[in-house]
Amino acid sequence: MNRLGQESSPYLRQHAQNPVAWWPWGDAAFAAARERDVPVLLSVGYSTCHWCHVMAHESFEDDAVAAFMNAHFVNVKVDREERPDVDAVYMAATQAMTGHGGWPMTVFLTPDGAPFYAGTYFPPQDGHGLPSFMRVMASVDRAWREERHTLLGNAQALTEHVREASRPRPSDGEVGPQALERAVGNLRRVFDEPLGGFGGAPKFPAPTTLDFLLTRPDGRLMALHTLRRMLAGGLHDQLGGGFHRYSVDEAWRVPHFEKMLYDNAQLTRTLLRAYQVSGDEAFAQAARSTLAYLQREMLGPDGGFFSAQDADTQGVEGLTFTWTPAEVRAALSDEDGALLCRHLGIMDPGNFLDPHRPEAGRRSVLFVALPVPDLALEAQRTEAELGAHLDALKARLLAERHTRPQPGTDDKVLTSWNGLALAAFADAARILQDEAYLAVAQRNAQFVRTRLRRPDGTLHHTWGGGQARVEGLMEDHALYALGLIALFQADGNLEHLHWARDLWGVVRRDFWNEEAGVFMASGGRAQVLLARQAPGFDSAVLSDNAAGALLGVWMERYFGDAAAEALARRTVSAFRADMQAAVMGFGGLWQAAAFLNAPHAEVAIIGTSQERRALEQVVAGVFLPFVALTCTEEGGDLPVLQDRPGGGRAYVCVSRACDLPTTDAGVLRGQLLRLT
Numbered sequence: 001m002n003r004l005g006q007e008s009s010p011y012l013r014q015h016a017q018n019p020v021a022w023w024p025w026g027d028a029a030f031a032a033a034r035e036r037d038v039p040v041l042l043s044v045g046y047s048t049c050h051w052c053h054v055m056a057h058e059s060f061e062d063d064a065v066a067a068f069m070n071a072h073f074v075n076v077k078v079d080r081e082e083r084p085d086v087d088a089v090y091m092a093a094t095q096a097m098t099g100h101g102g103w104p105m106t107v108f109l110t111p112d113g114a115p116f117y118a119g120t121y122f123p124p125q126d127g128h129g130l131p132s133f134m135r136v137m138a139s140v141d142r143a144w145r146e147e148r149h150t151l152l153g154n155a156q157a158l159t160e161h162v163r164e165a166s167r168p169r170p171s172d173g174e175v176g177p178q179a180l181e182r183a184v185g186n187l188r189r190v191f192d193e194p195l196g197g198f199g200g201a202p203k204f205p206a207p208t209t210l211d212f213l214l215t216r217p218d219g220r221l222m223a224l225h226t227l228r229r230m231l232a233g234g235l236h237d238q239l240g241g242g243f244h245r246y247s248v249d250e251a252w253r254v255p256h257f258e259k260m261l262y263d264n265a266q267l268t269r270t271l272l273r274a275y276q277v278s279g280d281e282a283f284a285q286a287a288r289s290t291l292a293y294l295q296r297e298m299l300g301p302d303g304g305f306f307s308a309q310d311a312d313t314q315g316v317e318g319l320t321f322t323w324t325p326a327e328v329r330a331a332l333s334d335e336d337g338a339l340l341c342r343h344l345g346i347m348d349p350g351n352f353l354d355p356h357r358p359e360a361g362r363r364s365v366l367f368v369a370l371p372v373p374d375l376a377l378e379a380q381r382t383e384a385e386l387g388a389h390l391d392a393l394k395a396r397l398l399a400e401r402h403t404r405p406q407p408g409t410d411d412k413v414l415t416s417w418n419g420l421a422l423a424a425f426a427d428a429a430r431i432l433q434d435e436a437y438l439a440v441a442q443r444n445a446q447f448v449r450t451r452l453r454r455p456d457g458t459l460h461h462t463w464g465g466g467q468a469r470v471e472g473l474m475e476d477h478a479l480y481a482l483g484l485i486a487l488f489q490a491d492g493n494l495e496h497l498h499w500a501r502d503l504w505g506v507v508r509r510d511f512w513n514e515e516a517g518v519f520m521a522s523g524g525r526a527q528v529l530l531a532r533q534a535p536g537f538d539s540a541v542l543s544d545n546a547a548g549a550l551l552g553v554w555m556e557r558y559f560g561d562a563a564a565e566a567l568a569r570r571t572v573s574a575f576r577a578d579m580q581a582a583v584m585g586f587g588g589l590w591q592a593a594a595f596l597n598a599p600h601a602e603v604a605i606i607g608t609s610q611e612r613r614a615l616e617q618v619v620a621g622v623f624l625p626f627v628a629l630t631c632t633e634e635g636g637d638l639p640v641l642q643d644r645p646g647g648g649r650a651y652v653c654v655s656r657a658c659d660l661p662t663t664d665a666g667v668l669r670g671q672l673l674r675l676t
Contacts, residue, residue, distance in 0.1 A: 008464030009079040010410045011047040015056065019066035022077045025086055033074040033111035039144055040109040041073035041137070044087050046080050047410035048258040048308040050317065051121045052104040054356070058124040059133045065124075068134065072141045073108075080105075081307055081414060082462050082470060085522040088533045092162045094118040106133075108140050109155075113530060115162070116155035159530055166531035168516035170574035175593040179580065183212070183590050184219040186583045191222050195251050196229030198584060202256075204246045205230060207266035208538045208546070208587030214273050215594050215625050227274050231286050234365035237321065238344055239398040240297075241289030243267055244321075245311070253345075253367045254352055257318040257407070258311040261298055262541045264290050265305075265420035272424075272431045276623035284432060291428055291437065294421065297409070299440070303447035304413035304463060305421040313407045317354045320404050322363035323397075324350065331400040332393055339379070340393045345369030413463040415452050416475040418444060420541070422483030430490040431620050441487050445496065448480060458506050474511040474521050477503045478547035485554050492632035497558060504555050504564065507548055517570040519548040536575040537585045545571050546588025553595045557602070557628040560639050569596060591625075598626035601675050604640045604651045605631045611648030614665045622672045 003023050005016040015022055023029035033040045043060075045052030059065045069075050080087035080103065087105070093115040095101045101120065108117040117140055122133035131139075143151050187209065190198045197203040210226060213219035230236055233252025235244050242264045244255035268290045275283035298306045313319040323346050329337030341347065350362035370378075376386045422444050429438035452460045452468050459472035459480065481503035488496040510523040513534065521533040521544050536545040552568030555561040572579075572593050579586045579593075603624070605615045616631055628640065635641040644651060649661040652671040659671050 004077060006465075008462065008467055008469045009047075009082045009412055010464065011045065011052075011079040011081075011412075012077055014047065015060060015077050018056070018060045019063050019070075020060050020075050021066075021070045022075050025076055025078050025083055029074055029076045030111055030113060036074065037111075039073055039116075039140065040111065040113070041069060041075045042078065042090060042105075042107040042109055043075070044078045044080050044090065044105040044107070045103045046308070047408065047412075048260070048310045049103045050256075050258075050311050051102075053312065053315075055104050055121050055133075059122070062124070065134060068137055072137065074111075079412075081410075081412065084475070085473060085529060085533070088521065088535070089162060089166070089529050089531055090115060090118070092165055092531075092533075093158055094120070096158060096161050096165070106136075110152065114152075114155040114159045115530075116151050116158060163531045166533050168513065168518045168534045168574065170517050171577035172573055173576055174569075175572050175576050175579065175596075177597055179576075180216065180590065180594055180597065181218070182580070183586075184216050187213065187219065187222065190583055192250065193225075196222075196226035197250075197252070201250045202246050202248050203235075203250060203252060204540070205235070205243060205263060205267055206538075206584065206587065207263070207270045208542055208591070209584060210270050210587070211266075211273065211625075212587040212590040212594065214270070214277055214623070215591065220277055223270075224274055224278055224280075227271065227283065231282065232368040232371075234367040236286070237293065238366040238368070239321075239394050239401060240293055241286075241291075242293035243290070254365050255318075256311055257321055259309040260540070261294070261305050261307050261414075261417045262420055264294055264298075265417065265424040266541070268294075268424040269427050272427050273623060273625065276431060276621065287428060288432070291425065294424075295440065300411065300413065302451070303440075303443035304451070305418050305444065307410045307412045307414055307417060309409050310407035313405050316357045316360045318352060318363070318365065319354075319360065320401065320407055322350070322352055322365055324348065324361075324363055328397065331397055336393055339375075340390065340397065342370050342378075343368070343372075343375055343390055411464065413452075414476075415448060415459050415461055415463075415472060416479045416541070418448060419476070419478075419480035419483035422448075422480070423486040426483065426486040426490040430486075430616075433617060433620055438490055441490065445484065445487060445499075449499075457502055458510070459503070471523070473523075474507065474519055474544040475541070475547065477506050477511070478519075478544065478551050479542065481507070481551050482547060482554070485551075485558075489629045489631070492630065494632065494636045494638070497638075500551075501555060501559060504551055507551065508564075508567070511544075511548070512567065517567075517574045519545050519571065536578060536589055537582075538588045542588040543586075545575065546586075546592055549589065549592035550595060553592065554628070557600065558630075558638055558640075565596070568592060572596060595626045599654050599675075600656060601627040602640045602651070602653045603627055603629050603672070603675075604644065605649070606634065606641065606644060606646035606651070607648035608633055608646075611646070615648065615650050615663075615668055618665045618669045619672065622669070622676060624672065624675060627675060 001016050002021050004012040090107045091101050097118045106119050107115050109115050126132045210223040213223035230252050235247045235252045235255045245258045246256050248254050268287050271283045271287040311317050325341050344366040346364040350364040352365045353362045372387050376383045425437045425441040459476045460468035461470035461472050461476050481500040484496045484500040511519045513520050518534040535543045549568040549571040552564040556565035605612045648663050650668045651661050652659045
């Protein structure tokens with residue numbers, strides 16, 4: 001076993017018995033490279049990465065390849081989810097050198113960490129336009145020994161390029177209502193009107209973009225149509241709930257099968273918002289089934305949520321999730337099996353084949369091929385009867401699926417992604433009025449407080465193997481603080497809001513770049529890296545600067561912190577040029593801009609839980625994305641609570657002018673609708 005056996009990351013532990021003498025990322029590895037006078041071979045991946053597994057099997061498990069690696073390099077393995085700061089820096093170098101990026105990422109570094117050659121996947125033999133991994137390593141070793149001066153010059157040039165590309169280039173000027181209208185118009189130009197989504201294949205769920213569109217009356221139809229098409233497709237797990245990573249086709253039918261915590265947490269909130277906007281129960285039901293999946297398969301015994309599930313089962317992509325008609329009939333009956341096959345598009349020869357394991361055969365990804373109303377006409381049943389029957393059949397088929405081998409689960413707990421899950425369960429508790437979801441959210445907050453919060457109030461980034469690891473990044477503090485705000489809105493416990501304010505203090509102190517007017521992804525510890533990033537583009541998750549801007553506005557709305565809102569305005573303004581130039585990828589910052597342009601609105605309901613219940617139900621049914629909600633038993637230190645009696649009274653204030661307090665649910669609903 002190499003040095004990875006005691007690491008907390010499951011991905012690193014997967015490589016612990018490789019014949020490669022892997023090191024984890026750290027000063028010790030670079031000191032060893034300096035002592036041996038050899039380059040560092042940096043390999044970055046993650047546990048649910050298909051091609052990472054392929055390269056590991058082909059190369060890192062091969063004794064001859066490993067022997068060459070060990071003889072000529074110090075080999076460092078990094079989990080990109082555990083060290084996103086490391087990944088971001090060297091991905092920038094890889095993209096600069098090759099014109100593209102991806103994982104596995106393979107980068108050769110000087111012993112000082114400067115990159116001089118990079119790529120992604122390298123095969124075991126030359127082919128498909130790629131040199132073999134052994135050929136690449138041999139060339140790098142030869143250049144290190146014979147042409148080091150040239151190589152070091154390349155490393156210096158590439159390092160300067162990465163630093164220059166990472167340097168924030170703030171713009172200025174307000175992002176006002178007209179800019180928000182243009183953003184919606186730009187999205188409409190690339191909107192796939194028949195199929196939903198934006199652009200062609202592959203299609204990603206893009207929850208931050210959908211969330212932005214839901215806040216705009218002129219963009220909601222695009223978001224709702226996209227969600228409905230996603231729910232009918234194979235991207236949506238038709239049996240078990242939740243969503244796979246992305247769709248390889250335009251119609252959302254055939255997914256890449258990995259499941260990520262961040263997708264499912266963010267999409268749950270999007271579905272809940274769509275339910276509030278439309279009143280369509282299908283969105284609420286999809287949110288419930290996604291939360292059920294997260295509780296069933298992604299929730300750890302201590303209250304933390306795991307990171308991801310693999311796309312492969314026993315080396316075959318989608319094997320757990322795909323079916324043949326014969327398998328369905330065997331699990332149900334000929335008649336019921338035929339019915340479900342028609343409903344969910346299960347047929348011979350199937351619509352999916354793993355190109356890397358063709359011997360597994362063609363199988364069917366489940367999608368809604370024949371909707372219940374059309375199927376009810378064929379079956380001569382009422383929609384309600386047929387729907388209930390199909391639900392029962394799907395439950396039986398899911399039970400059968402649980403008997404199959406299951407994809408691997410990365411049980412690493414990431415603070416940032418847990419902030420997204422915390423927000424999802426808190427919103428579900430408030431909007432669906434279900435205290436079972438609230439208990440999950442509260443337990444998660446307790447887990448993070450006791451296991452991932454450091455004595456100085458900062459957070460660790462990851463928990464695994466019974467230990468907290470890696471100093472917390474901007475994403476951890478900002479996203480978890482946003483989750484705590486959602487939890488406060490659900491249970492009224494001021495401790496959650498005060499903790500969010502404490503985390504804002506960390507964000508402001510450790511990650512704000514005053515000169516550039518943006519938030520940096522990592523704090524002072526990351527000075528050992530080549531560069532510090534300031535992301536405003538949403539990758540799969542709300543960007544650091546979007547999260548920081550949103551958090552700053554909430555601090556003003558709840559605590560009257562004008563300085564926090566000023567930082568949020570500076571942040572959005574800093575990315576104004578990028579936001580206007582790009583159609584996609586800035587949904588988070590567009591939400592922040594919309595928040596800053598929205599009226600200053602507060603809703604407080606004060607009284608016992610019994611006194612508040614009817615009023616809280618009214619609030620749950622109205623979409624209020626930019627309203628400071630406070631539902632609590634008694635007053636506190638918030639401005640909205642001061643000098644206001646309880647007794648089940650609701651207070652609605654806009655631009656610091658308040659309606660008369662009311663105890664009447666109907667009156668409150670009228671007041672709230674004026675905020676939408």
